[in-house]
Amino acid sequence: xxxxxxxxxxxxxxxxxxxxxxxxxxxxxxxxxxxxxxxxxxxxxxxxxxxxxxxxxxxxxxxxxxxxxxxxxxxxxxxxxxxxxxxxxxxxxxxxxxxxxxxxxxxxxxxxxxxxxxxxxxxxxxxxxxxxxxxxxxxxxxxxxxxxxxxxxxxxxxxxxxxxxxxxxxxxxxxxxxxxxxxxxxxxxxxxxxxxxxxxxxxxxxxxxxxxxxxxxxxxxxxxxxxxxxxxxxxxxxxxxxxxxxxxxxxxxxxxxxxxxxxxxxxxxxxxxxxxxxxxxxxxxxxxxxxxxxxxxxxxxxxxxxxxxxxxxx
Numbered sequence: 338x339x340x341x342x343x344x345x346x347x348x349x350x351x352x353x354x355x356x357x358x359x360x361x362x363x364x365x366x367x368x369x370x371x372x373x374x375x376x377x378x379x380x381x382x383x384x385x386x387x388x389x390x391x392x393x394x395x396x397x398x399x400x401x402x403x404x405x406x407x408x409x410x411x412x413x414x415x416x417x418x419x420x421x422x423x424x425x426x427x428x429x430x431x432x433x434x435x436x437x438x439x440x441x442x443x444x445x446x447x448x449x450x451x452x453x454x455x456x457x458x459x460x461x462x463x464x465x466x467x468x469x470x471x472x473x474x475x476x477x478x479x480x481x482x483x484x485x486x487x488x489x490x491x492x493x494x495x496x497x498x499x500x501x502x503x504x505x506x507x508x509x510x511x512x513x514x515x516x517x518x519x520x521x522x523x524x525x526x527x528x529x530x531x532x533x534x535x536x537x538x539x540x541x542x543x544x545x546x547x548x549x550x551x552x553x554x555x556x557x558x559x560x561x562x563x564x565x566x567x568x569x570x571x572x573x574x575x576x577x578x579x580x581x582x583x584x585x586x587x588x589x590x591x592x593x594x595x596x597x598x599x600x601x602x603x604x605x606x607x608x609x610x611x612x613x614x615x616x617x618x619x620x621x622x623x624x625x626x627x628x629x630x631x632x633x634x635x636x637x638x639x640x641x642x643x644x645x646x647x648x649x650x651x
Contacts, residue, residue, distance in 0.1 A: 345416050354402050356395070359418035376478070382471045389479050391417070393449060393486065397442045398422040404441030408434040409628070419548075421486075429628025430513060436505035443498050446487040453480040494527030495520040496556035514567035521560035528553045570625065576606055579636040584627035588636065593625060605633055 345357035402412035410428035504520035575587035598617035
């Protein structure tokens with residue numbers, strides 16, 4: 338998802354993952370607290386409700402991050418902002434790894450839904466609606482909030498989790514580029530549908546629907562551009578005489594890798610791992626097809642920890 342760490346400050350670090358909070362979160366918090374001030378007998382319950390919602394979003398993003406790490410991907414940052422959270426994950430470029438990294442987030446909400454359902458059942462059987470009405474209301478409202486987040490996230494609209502899950506499933510059949518292309522195009526239709534619903538229902542509070550529509554539109558456009566970049570990489574000629582030890586696919590004959598020292602693109606198979614820009618020697622290379630890392634000599638060539646070059650970073 339397109340989100341920036343700019344304008345955020347560091348909250349804490351857990352399991353090697355840095356959590357940042359965007360400054361605009363406080364504006365959203367004040368807005369939400371004031372709009373639900375009549376829901377409880379005191380403001381403390383409203384604050385507690387919002388903090389629980391904060392925790393739910395955070396657990397959802399940690400679900401993405403930890404799942405990504407479990408399949409060998411990189412996940413080092415989470416940014417919380419008014420429209421939710423963004424886990425900066427980079428799973429290996431494999432359909433299964435991508436699917437698990439995305440699906441783990443909504444699965445956290447499913448587990449929380451079951452826990453909240455049990456708490457709500459206890460509340461009803463114990464008569465908390467009469468003996469502890471604020472607590473009963475809190476449990477019920479948090480259940481609906483979590484359910485709403487889950488339902489919204491699994492909509493098959495890119496870049497929501499549902500749209501990315503759809504993309505991962507299509508990846509098994511169409512490959513990374515065409516699956517992203519299809520998911521992004523379907524996402525545009527989803528945004529159009531959301532705008533249509535906004536115009537049809539004309540809700541009193543237009544701020545969040547408009548922000549969400551703009552957020553989805555921006556990410557669909559970025560997804561479309563990334564799909565085109567992936568298609569260009571897939572169309573590159575392949576180098577003969579060597580192959581990835583894991584997936585056995587030949588590497589592209591192109592300056593597709595970024596030097597760890599200077600980040601400039603180069604072809605390590607031509608220079609035997611030595612960057613022609615800064616002279617740094619890299620010792621292992623990541624396969625752009627399966628994401629596995631192997632010493633250059635294992636590709637039947639000679640020395641990185643290199644990652645595939647991302648044209649968006651140049």
